Amino acid sequence: MYKKISLVVLSCLLLAAGQSFGFNEGLWHMDENSGTAAAEASGNHGAFTSVSGEYSWTTPGYNAAGAAVQTTDPCNNSYLSASLSGGGITTNYLEMEAWLKPTGRADDGTQVLTIDGAGGIQLGPRNGQPTINDATIRMLVLANGSEWIESGVSATPLFDGNWHKVTGIFDSTGAVTFLQVLFDDVDQGKAFYGAGKTAAIGSTAYIGANAWDPSFASQRYIGAIDEVRIIPEPATLSLLALGGLLLRRRKA
Numbered sequence: 143m144y145k146k147i148s149l150v151v152l153s154c155l156l157l158a159a160g161q162s163f164g165f166n167e168g169l170w171h172m173d174e175n176s177g178t179a180a181a182e183a184s185g186n187h188g189a190f191t192s193v194s195g196e197y198s199w200t201t202p203g204y205n206a207a208g209a210a211v212q213t214t215d216p217c218n219n220s221y222l223s224a225s226l227s228g229g230g231i232t233t234n235y236l237e238m239e240a241w242l243k244p245t246g247r248a249d250d251g252t253q254v255l256t257i258d259g260a261g262g263i264q265l266g267p268r269n270g271q272p273t274i275n276d277a278t279i280r281m282l283v284l285a286n287g288s289e290w291i292e293s294g295v296s297a298t299p300l301f302d303g304n305w306h307k308v309t310g311i312f313d314s315t316g317a318v319t320f321l322q323v324l325f326d327d328v329d330q331g332k333a334f335y336g337a338g339k340t341a342a343i344g345s346t347a348y349i350g351a352n353a354w355d356p357s358f359a360s361q362r363y364i365g366a367i368d369e370v371r372i373i374p375e376p377a378t379l380s381l382l383a384l385g386g387l388l389l390r391r392r393k394a
């Protein structure tokens with residue numbers, strides 16, 4: 143009897159985890175290899191612009207085909223931006239993903255992919271630690287308008303000259319708030335906070351800019367970036383989160 147009830151409960155949980163919420167995913171292949179715009183492929187959101195100046199196209203892209211965007215100078219005041227005009231971005235959950243091939247320094251606070259008003263995937267060591275020539279990564283989010291929360295920081299450098307998929311996950315829909323960063327779908331560090339941490343998320347995505355102040359220079363990611371995805375959907379079941387299991391709801 144109890145086993146049957148448990149199975150029903152588990153089935154309900156799995157159904158809840160798999161249900162559709164009508165997400166407006168953003169996807170940028172960056173295969174144009176010319177011009178100044180990297181178009182958004184789903185039709186939900188705007189293009190990343192402007193690929194010019196410090197930013198240029200490079201080939202091949204992450205999958206030994208297509209193209210990608212690269213930057214070689216971390217010190218000037220430029221970045222790419224895209225309007226998340228299709229909506230669907232919430233304050234409770236967010237998954238961000240990009241293929242990266244770092245080729246230069248990763249300073250403290252270096253930003254890779256962010257949404258205004260909140261953090262995102264951030265390349266570099268934890269705030270306040272010395273600058274290192276590494277490419278560790280964390281997921282960073284401004285919660286409740288004033289509190290910075292972050293995933294664990296990867297112990298694995300990403301600085302081997304190869305393309306790697308980097309994923310950051312934020313989810314505060316359950317009994318805990320959860321952040322995680324993954325390299326190539328392998329967990330690099332989870333962190334748990336109290337319930338109800340809402341992200342101060344706006345409607346512009348950035349590559350290579352601080353989310354809270356895009357004009358802030360000197361903390362630039364150097365390298366290539368490709369196949370960017372912004373996935374506004376819950377990633378976790380909090381009951382499982384409390385068990386410390388790997389919580390990814392979806393596979394890319």
Ligand SMILES: [Ca+2]
Nearest residue numbers: 171203208209
């Ligand atoms: Ca590409």
